[in-house]
Amino acid sequence: MRLFEYQAKQLFKQYGLPVPKAVLVHDLDGVRGALASLTLPVAIKSQVLAGGRGKAGGIALVDDPGQAEREASRIFGLSIGGEKPDSLLVEESYPHVNEMYLSVSLDRGDRAFVTIAASAGGINVESMAGKVIRKISLDGIDASFAAEVASLLRLPPDQSSQFASILLSLERLAREKECELAEINPLAVGKDGTLMPLDAKVIIDDNALFRHPEFAKLHPEDEFEGEASRQGFAFVRLGGDIAVVGNGAGLVLSTLDLVGDAGGNPACFLDLGGGAQQERIEAALRLVNRLPGVDRILINIYGGITRTTDVAAGINTVLAEGVVKPVYARVSGAEEDEARRLLAGTPVRMYRTAPEAVEAVVKGA
Amino acid sequence: MMLPKEGDPILVQNMPGKYGRLHTRLMLDYGTNVAAGTAPGKGGQSVEGVPVYNTVAEAVQKTGAKASVCFVPAEFMLAAGEEALSAGIRLLVIITEHVPIRDELRLLQLAESRGASIIGPNCPGLIIPSQKVKLGIMPAPSFSPGRVALYSRSGTLTYEIAGQLTSAGFGQSVAVGIGGDPINGTTPVEWMDHVQAMEDTSAVVAVGEIGGDAEERLARHIEKSGYSKPIVAYIAGRHAPKEKKMGHAGAIIYGDYGTADSKIRALKAAGVRVASTPAEVPALLKQALS
Numbered sequence: 001m002r003l004f005e006y007q008a009k010q011l012f013k014q015y016g017l018p019v020p021k022a023v024l025v026h027d028l029d030g031v032r033g034a035l036a037s038l039t040l041p042v043a044i045k046s047q048v049l050a051g052g053r054g055k056a057g058g059i060a061l062v063d064d065p066g067q068a069e070r071e072a073s074r075i076f077g078l079s080i081g082g083e084k085p086d087s088l089l090v091e092e093s094y095p096h097v098n099e100m101y102l103s104v105s106l107d108r109g110d111r112a113f114v115t116i117a118a119s120a121g122g123i124n125v126e127s128m129a130g131k132v133i134r135k136i137s138l139d140g141i142d143a144s145f146a147a148e149v150a151s152l153l154r155l156p157p158d159q160s161s162q163f164a165s166i167l168l169s170l171e172r173l174a175r176e177k178e179c180e181l182a183e184i185n186p187l188a189v190g191k192d193g194t195l196m197p198l199d200a201k202v203i204i205d206d207n208a209l210f211r212h213p214e215f216a217k218l219h220p221e222d223e224f225e226g227e228a229s230r231q232g233f234a235f236v237r238l239g240g241d242i243a244v245v246g247n248g249a250g251l252v253l254s255t256l257d258l259v260g261d262a263g264g265n266p267a268c269f270l271d272l273g274g275g276a277q278q279e280r281i282e283a284a285l286r287l288v289n290r291l292p293g294v295d296r297i298l299i300n301i302y303g304g305i306t307r308t309t310d311v312a313a314g315i316n317t318v319l320a321e322g323v324v325k326p327v328y329a330r331v332s333g334a335e336e337d338e339a340r341r342l343l344a345g346t347p348v349r350m351y352r353t354a355p356e357a358v359e360a361v362v363k364g365a
Numbered sequence: 366m367m368l369p370k371e372g373d374p375i376l377v378q379n380m381p382g383k384y385g386r387l388h389t390r391l392m393l394d395y396g397t398n399v400a401a402g403t404a405p406g407k408g409g410q411s412v413e414g415v416p417v418y419n420t421v422a423e424a425v426q427k428t429g430a431k432a433s434v435c436f437v438p439a440e441f442m443l444a445a446g447e448e449a450l451s452a453g454i455r456l457l458v459i460i461t462e463h464v465p466i467r468d469e470l471r472l473l474q475l476a477e478s479r480g481a482s483i484i485g486p487n488c489p490g491l492i493i494p495s496q497k498v499k500l501g502i503m504p505a506p507s508f509s510p511g512r513v514a515l516y517s518r519s520g521t522l523t524y525e526i527a528g529q530l531t532s533a534g535f536g537q538s539v540a541v542g543i544g545g546d547p548i549n550g551t552t553p554v555e556w557m558d559h560v561q562a563m564e565d566t567s568a569v570v571a572v573g574e575i576g577g578d579a580e581e582r583l584a585r586h587i588e589k590s591g592y593s594k595p596i597v598a599y600i601a602g603r604h605a606p607k608e609k610k611m612g613h614a615g616a617i618i619y620g621d622y623g624t625a626d627s628k629i630r631a632l633k634a635a636g637v638r639v640a641s642t643p644a645e646v647p648a649l650l651k652q653a654l655s
Contacts, residue, residue, distance in 0.1 A: 051620065108578065109577065111548050138470055178466070205466045206614065207463045207546075208465035208467065234611070234613075248612075249574075249613045250545070250572070253574055253611050256602070257603045257604050257625075266604075302525045304504025333524075
């Protein structure tokens, strides 16, 4: 789960990391109120989870109240990677002479947590020059580890000690809150040499959330995503007109590729999960059937532990409830002939293979 | 990695749970010697005629099991895995989904220090058709004995592709789901090295998906090691959006990291034939073997 910048910065404060003075606002009145307690110039920063908000115009630096309101109003109207900002962080700008980079993250390939640090920041971590990468023990780091990383960056002595203490705090935060990523980019160096995190990116390990109930209520949930997660489905909205439903993440992912290759636009990715039973098929169909934008429904089931006859019975139940958008189904595996017989005479279009079903659903035939 | 042979005793952890029960029966039906189960406080019960013990140590002592299949809920998986590895289990198959990353890493460290292997978590397990060995949840009819080794990061896609291989006359020497999490107990590189040494295997099918750089690492390894067995790969997620978890915790693209295109490019450059759909796999395999 990715946190909004303001949430990540609240965590930073809890862990003793410095952050610029800022106020979170939800409307233009809020902006006016915030300016009363902050010193201009300020940065107005959209609070969205999508990447690339700077490039999308989601951040503005302003010098006076009038400009602040105009920019805030403009940013509230933006859609950044499909996301409309519900809130803005109005933050005092921090004059600085250099930008550094620091993160603690999971290195999947090396199967370890690492810290990455660079004395010159940038957008792209991959191509950062002179970056330092060090593996981190699951039990944490000590002051000498932090001092070593700082010395490798060749910082002046006063910055070096600040850096080491920031790394220690960030690592403790990442470990205790079980982050996949805790990142400061940029870590600004002020004119007087004081280090200040200007942005904060934190991603919590979803699978560890049961140990961190404090994060449970942080995110406003999309109605459909909320419903899907209560049902235990893996669900992603994609914005097209063909709902894609199947059993198994890889199978549904490969079905999205077939749809995309055939020129179709998936409306969603819905993985029923393993061993899906009749009620789950029904719940999934009801959900995608009322998802805005959905025109047709594609079902791709490879029956194994999931019984194809359960799938057919589930489709029939939902059909009997009334209007259902056109269903194109590929149901394969054990007992598929029986499943086919259960669906004979219904409006469901049945196909033997996934490519055949995809071709038909994309054409809308 | 020590793979079990026909008749080797197998342990099932949390056997009396819903999935433990179901799959104990299906593994027994396949011909696998499920010799013991465990569940704390449920010692003395039996499931499908298989005795259940309170601890792994007791079950190992009674049966000599060296491999275990875990149906333990995610929040207890770290403790269950530590118990199994400490009791001498050498192959730990973790079916459980949603195990926290740091718990997986701790188990991996313990396994390494004891010379044991982990498959999963969040995986369908392992099947060796010629040995009637099934340590997991895959549907048996999709698989048949043969000379192709199959690995995959996804469950159902493993069954789908195994089913197509089986229909096309390509049986499998071994098929494994390595798991859909960001961390795999056994990586593609480790798995492919194991398969390279298997005499009963003449080709490999590698099924990957978006997220991480396991396939890029595999491609580099294939080039560097001069991998000798023909490989056909399939990578799911060419049309997946960025920054979204696509069902599996590990199936996520960050920026340009983890895209299907990068993986496909790397594998092709290493001489691997890459299928653009699961249905293409058998035809490419036929080509590779001719």
